[in-house]
Amino acid sequence: MPETQSVLRCGDFRLVLDHPLVMGVVNVTPDSFSDGGRYLDAGAAQAHARRLVEEGADLIDIGAESSRPGAEGIPAAEELLRLMPVLEGLRDLGVPVSVDTTKPEVMRAAIAAGATMINDITALRAPGALEAVAASGTAVCLMHMQGEPRTMQREPHYDDVVVEVKAFLATRIAAAEAAGIARERLVIDPGFGFGKTGEHNFELLRNLDRISEIGPPVMAGWSRKSSLGALTDGGPGGRLAASLAAALLAVQHGARIVRVHDVAATRNALAVLAAAEASRGDQ
Ligand code: 9MG
Helix, strand or coil, X not given: CCCCCXXXXXXXXXXXXXXXXXXXXXXXXXXXXXXXXXXXXXXXXXXXXXXXXXXXXXXXXXXXXXXXXXXXXXXXXXXXXXXXXXXHCCCCCXXXXXXXXXXXXXXXXXXXXXXXXXXXXXXXXXXXXXXXXXXCCCEEEEECCCCXXXXXXXXXXXXXXXXXXXHHHHHHHHHHHHCCCCHHHEEEECCCCCCCCHHHHHHHHHCHHHHHCCXXXXXXXXXXXHHHHCCCCCCHHHHHHHHHHHHHHHHHCCCCXXXXXXXXXXXXXXXXXXXXXXXXXXX
């Protein structure tokens, strides 16, 4: 079995993986920051990123193209128009800035503007994406998705979801390494909710330790997703408790990074888990 990775290298940042890391989500999609003009949107997004860092985020993920089920893609020019003003104001953030994108031209522009991680829900499968990341020192999150956001939740099907997700991620790690992206720069993610039924999600959750066996740190992103909403009362706001439960369960099953909207609450929940685990050593 590969040695457990102890560090994640994101450009000049070295994140030590001796405790669960929290990635704070900043969406600059119109449905998240729709009020006001583009300058105001960028200001609001930057203020939100800074707030999440104050709350304890170890890294920030900024996305300008929606990947929720049913979402239509947008052209690279539109994505850049939303993203670049936000990125330009975050060079001094003090923690790695990740950009959630699937497009090599957006990756290159984001890296030039200071992004030190690329979060790609298509695992660098677009032509030129491997090269765009390899040419930099950025980290990359390789995520599994069956299908594409527009249609992925119609009829997800697997013979064995854990085996298939694991095999896909292993193949993408091999492609990344062959392109010159070092292990210390890699994160993998089973892609909760991306072409998966509720049952698929829970089977992956229960078997996250098997995904971890591949080597790179596992990221879990289940925060505020509709599959959690389906289990609880209320709308997205009411998903907080479910998101905290999902983050804790993911960490207990081996996730080393959780991608969340509610950073302060997640930090508090993880503090309880850490105390519970430390108390085992006291006995
Ligand atoms: C962009 N995005 C939305 N959900 C995600 C998840 O679960 N993982 C990663 N890596 N990115 C996500």
